[in-house]
Amino acid sequence: MTDDPTTLKIGLPKGSLQDPTVDLFRRAGYVIEVSSRNYYPRIDDPALSCVMFRSQEMSRYVEDGVIDLGICGHDWVVENGSDVHEVCELKYSRATTRPAQWVLAVPEESEVSTPEQLAGGIVATELTGTVRRYFEEKGIELRKIEFSWGATEVKARLIDAIVDITETGSSLVANKLRVIDTILTSTTRLIANQQTWADPAKRARIEDLALLLQGAIAARGRVGLKLNVPREKLEAVLGLLPAAKSPTVNELADPAWVAIEIIVERRTERELVPRLHRAGATDVFSYPLQSVI
Ligand SMILES: Nc1ncnc2c1ncn2[C@@H]1O[C@H](COP(=O)(O)OP(=O)(O)OP(=O)(O)O)[C@@H](O)[C@H]1O
Numbered sequence: 687m688t689d690d691p692t693t694l695k696i697g698l699p700k701g702s703l704q705d706p707t708v709d710l711f712r713r714a715g716y717v718i719e720v721s722s723r724n725y726y727p728r729i730d731d732p733a734l735s736c737v738m739f740r741s742q743e744m745s746r747y748v749e750d751g752v753i754d755l756g757i758c759g760h761d762w763v764v765e766n767g768s769d770v771h772e773v774c775e776l777k778y779s780r781a782t783t784r785p786a787q788w789v790l791a792v793p794e795e796s797e798v799s800t801p802e803q804l805a806g807g808i809v810a811t812e813l814t815g816t817v818r819r820y821f822e823e824k825g826i827e828l829r830k831i832e833f834s835w836g837a838t839e840v841k842a843r844l845i846d847a848i849v850d851i852t853e854t855g856s857s858l859v860a861n862k863l864r865v866i867d868t869i870l871t872s873t874t875r876l877i878a879n880q881q882t883w884a885d886p887a888k889r890a891r892i893e894d895l896a897l898l899l900q901g902a903i904a905a906r907g908r909v910g911l912k913l914n915v916p917r918e919k920l921e922a923v924l925g926l927l928p929a930a931k932s933p934t935v936n937e938l939a940d941p942a943w944v945a946i947e948i949i950v951e952r953r954t955e956r957e958l959v960p961r962l963h964r965a966g967a968t969d970v971f972s973y974p975l976q977s978v979i
């Protein structure tokens with residue numbers, strides 16, 4: 687890491703969020719290299735220096751100014767009660783773009799179906815502070831909230847319940863667990879040290895970084911479409927396109943034809959393209975987008 691005071695020190699999350707975070711930086715246009723035992727990834731931006739931390743600890747180091755910025759789950763900012771500035775939400779988890787959820791779960795065969803029925807029981811979790819507050823706010827007294835180092839699902843049958851994180855739900859299904867409540871929903875965040883954020887020059891650079899990262903996320907769900915249309919069918923084809931943004935319409939060498947270019951939601955592509963073709967569009971091709979800002 688550099689000691690240059692103008693360099694922004696950013697913490698990248700080790701663990702669950704590591705691969706999707708590195709992938710996000712690459713799609714945002716950075717060349718970033720991570721090697722397995724070196725916790726200082728190399729990045730091709732001289733104004734940024736990277737260090738890897740566990741997501742759980744990120745907000746503490748950002749709060750203390752050890753690093754200027756960090757990427758971590760919102761859950762651990764809440765759990766640590768850190769005074770940091772949340773610059774923006776970055777919508778990705780370990781495997782999907784869905785948020786991760788901390789859920790209160792019991793074995794499928796358990797008679798418990800409400801948190802109140804857990805009074806006097808033992809609950810295991812990694813997120814002890816947040817879980818303690820949850821039960822306190824409901825006025826439910828437990829015998830114990832036990833810290834779990836991991837493999838939390840297995841403990842549900844040894845004690846009364848667990849609070850663990852779920853994203854795809856496959857671990858809950860595999861361990862035959864039933865969710866009785868959601869305690870916290872969490873997405874990934876870009877967080878900044880309060881003093882760094884208060885510095886206008888640094889803030890502008892952080893905002894630029896946020897824009898690039900969010901642009902790469904926005905591009906993931908969209909595709910570009912390019913198509914040629916006979917001029918007399920232009921109106922019919924335009925009528926099929928999403929209304930929110932007007933498409934680019936370009937002249938072609940042959941005055942009887944025009945070319946249309948538009949960005950659409952990836953999930954609508956399959957339905958839209960055959961309809962455009964039927965309406966007279968030819969040479970329809972779609973391409974992935976690197977970034978949408
Ligand atoms: N599917 C997921 N499982 C676990 N954490 C996830 C998932 N999706 C997103 N996260 C986020 O990742 C962070 C936890 O990451 P971290 O890698 O440090 O823990 P971990 O995955 O439990 O690590 P370990 O492999 O040691 O269990 C949290 O902020 C959490 O919200």
Ligand SMILES: O=P(O)(O)OC[C@H]1O[C@H](OP(=O)(O)OP(=O)(O)O)[C@H](O)[C@@H]1O
Pocket residue numbers: 702781835836837838839850851852853854855856857858
């Ligand atoms: O809903 P899913 O997509 O299945 O994801 C949730 C799983 O991921 C995490 O486990 P992790 O790999 O961190 O192992 P750990 O339980 O040992 O921490 C979490 O503790 C769940 O087990």
Ligand SMILES: [Mg+2]
Pocket residue numbers: 836837
């Ligand atoms: Mg884990």
